[in-house]
Amino acid sequence: MIAAIGGLRRPDGAAKLTGAADYAADTPVDGVTHAALVPATVATGRIAHIDTAAAVRAPGVLAVLTHTDMPRLKTIGSPPLGQSVLPLQDDTVRYEGQPVAMVLAETFEQARRGAELVRATYADVAVPRAFGDGESVTPRPGLISGNPAGRVGDVEAGLAAATTVVTATYTTPNRHHSPMEPSATVASWHGDQLTVHESTQWVFGTQMALAAAFDLPADHVRVVCPFIGGGFGCKGFVWPHTLLAAAAARVTGRPVKLVLTRAQMFTSCGHQPATTQTLTLGTDDDGRLTAVRHHSVNPTSTFDDYAENATGGTRWMYASPAIDVAVLVEHTSRQTPTPMRAPAEGLGMFALESAMDELAYALRMDPVELRLRNEPAVDPMTGQPFSSRPLPDCLRAAAQRFGWSGRPAEPRSMRDGDELVGWGMASVTMDTFRLPSSARVRLQADGRTIVEAGTQEIGTGLPGVLTTIAAQTLGVDPGSVEVHHGDTDLPETSGTFGSSATMGVGSAVAAAATELRDKLDALAGTGAYPRRLADAGLDSLDAEARWDPAERGEGRSIHTYGAIFVEVRVDPDLGLVRMPRCTATYAAGRIINPLTARSQMIGGIAWGYGQAMLEESILEPQLGRFLSKNMAGYLVPVCADIGDIDVSFIEDPDTDASPLGAKGIGELGAVGVSAAIANAVFHATGIRVRDLPISIERLLNPVWDAPTPTTRP
Amino acid sequence: MKAFAYAKAPDLAAALAAIEDPGTSVIAGGTEMVNWLKEGIATPERLVDINGLPLDGIDARPEGLRLGALARMSDAAPVVAAEYPVLAESLLCAASPQLRNMASLGGNLLQRTRCPYFRAEVLLPCNKRAPGSGCAARHGETRTQAIFGWSDACVATHPSDFAVALAALDATVIIVGPRGERTVPVTGFYRLPGDDPTVETVLAPDELVTAIDVPAGPHTRASHYLKVRERASYEFAMVAVAAALAHDGGVVTDARLALGGVAARPWRLDRTEAALRGVSLDDTEALRAAVAASFAEARPLAGNAFKVKLAQRATLRALTTAGSRGMVAS
């Protein structure tokens, strides 16, 4: 069924709506044992004693495992592990919420009760190390996406030559992914064969980590995950609970099910670290950049250097003879952070695009015009040609759809009754992660086409996308295509992260389907394929192919782009901001399924609204814990927050990125929203908010901050 | 979660008999109680389910409203919308539709603070949860905490929206227990923390709330509930104001104001109410001065000074909105 607005409806939609789709914790397993974790209540120290007596006596409890009786696990490093420290291996407490014991019981409730009864005492408890207390250092390699530091030209000279310089510090808070489905693992052993049903964005990464932990060949570990109830990055890597469930199943000889509680989701699978970013922009009189400096520092754990590559987008956004970017980290008492939709540019573009707005005001220039003037001909840092660079088209198209041209530039110049109205915009970009994948396509004499790929469906509608690609390539009815996914027994795919799945798995399916078509065309006879199969005496014919991004795009600067324009209404008395409308235009390669692509961007914008207005996980400095580990204390947007969202795409097939011409879109929508909103809030109120989220108290200050550039004669 | 026994009370007498035992707690809609059980905030031996008791009436009479303790928030709101807008608004801006379908009015009054330390999944230093353990919030995260009436033992606020609207309307709570029936004004129902923040209301452990009475009057129509919060829906108040006015040609003859989100109980603005008498609703400066009269005694904490300003501005806004309603009606 092809929907009116174009695009195949989700083939998995009915199963999800009716509850028929099985998620990891739904997996029925005979004789399953339920596990519950006991998290550390201090942020740094040593386990002095663990009193398990009461827990062991509690009804239904089968065992309590601690670091003294847990098998020693082997590490494969991170990634695929989310952090380098393995669980229950020693008595050191490195972060609040770290598992210090695990209770196994006949029922979920008994396991949780048992966990409450475990009494751990701690020694050498020290004051937690907070962000801002310590030293910023260059990150050691490991958990860094992209290149954290880089420099071209002479920034000091560029600033000296500039006639207008804007410099400011922007901060973003700690955030938690908070998917609807908490992480869950169901592990069972049959001899030395391990089967794990897992809520993961990367079944093959989980397989790799488990095989390493238990010293098994990879084909002894099967990981199954057809559906995930959201992940947003916190299920991208492998975290302690997965290893613990598998280890406990081995120790007890029974299948083990471990479902994290909502509170544990705040300390078990990473978070987006806060960032403090300093931006300096210098321009000549015409608004052409002479220098760009963007430095960011983020907290990480004491044991891993997770560098949030916030300065990534600044490397290729605007033309400047001198660019200097750097990311530093600070070691603090917390779990290792991890990517969260949208990492890197999702944070950095708040700073860069806010600074560009400040610069536009300093220059008295339209912010769209300022961006157009600084459009680079080639990647400003590497000198590489862009595979495509439709940013100006996005800016112009979105500006027109929004009706930007009538905007009076002065802050506080638009009103509606008691409300101040503001319009703001931002450019959008995201790096293009291209990851290899394989797929198999089989056509059967009964007319059905089966697509097989290990990949998991995270909610983006990937089965629909793969159906479309296979159906179009083979020229068959989409209704006859079935997609089998979410199992390491199927062809290997990359993780569902980095907005890479449609491009990677989709390209593999296209390649396999093309190969199959060639095979089918080589069969004798005419007519539809199933008929030809039957004539050839075959039940089915298949082809498997692997797509490797290394085959193309070498030497190109490959990214996705967009532009977002928002209107905000500010109640200046009460410091409240609402966003009645938003227009965004994206160029992100060929759009395979307009229906699900549009959903992705709307979801991304809502996600970005959360970053702008609501989300903040406070790390309590005295206790060294994320203070509110529940959804009443950690606010994400609700429907009432989200006004009209107008999403459009610019045709931009990019065959340097992939043979399909597709690129990643899953995170792009979340980028730039916070800057556009903050810029609109400035336009409405004259108050420049440089610290997210834009909370009430930041707007109650009635002082109108006039922009304060240093202007040189 | 600790295991507990569960029984349904067939009638009021049985329910009262059940709660004479200190290990027994009442459960109504369960929207608070079940959370407490899961987080270890409440650890009763037994739960007595009172949903079968005939306490769910919603009666609008000329002399006022009688609202049964077991009436659901979503059922009460439409009945009171025309004559008591402040009540309906306080109910409809609370929680979510699903929760309001379950949540009882009595349970709403007896919900407990949203202080993030109190609500933690483990026991943190919190005198309300563990007397004598200290108050981690006092010198910790204070953004959402009180600006009035707090003590060093506890700086938490009460989260009910409905209670604030009731307090402004001088509603009373009907209580029954082994010593018979008694009536307590909502303004006197809650206790300030003092040295013992574990005791939050004057309701004794062996008593039940059966109903809430709201007196009628010329002020109930010209009323408004303003809830200030960052998320447009489904969030507790940063600050809230219930305002009810009687006025004669725009000159205030009677004003009732209560604030939410600022103290351990709905905070009536007595001085402002007195100062407003005789003031014209068009005279913004006079209104502002009258509002300010109640804030001299505000004592903000390290992280919530902005609430003092916010609460005053919200009060002014609520007053104006309530006043405009009265004029439309008359």
Ligand SMILES: Cc1cc2nc3c(=O)[nH]c(=O)nc-3n(C[C@H](O)[C@H](O)[C@H](O)COP(=O)(O)OP(=O)(O)OC[C@H]3O[C@@H](n4cnc5c(N)ncnc54)[C@H](O)[C@@H]3O)c2cc1C
């Ligand atoms: C996510 C969430 C968001 C919420 N948001 C808001 C909000 O924005 N504003 C707001 O005002 N409220 C809000 N609430 C609170 C909600 O209104 C209350 O949970 C609800 O009203 C409690 O009623 P209940 O019947 O479920 O009480 P229960 O959970 O059954 O009981 C709560 C308490 O009241 C006692 N109790 C109940 N009935 C009686 C009685 N008749 N006599 C004596 N004791 C009794 C119980 O013993 C228990 O101590 C929210 C709740 C949740 C879970």
Ligand code: SF4
């Ligand atoms: S403010 Fe009250 S509820 Fe919060 S931690 Fe202190 S004592 Fe506990």
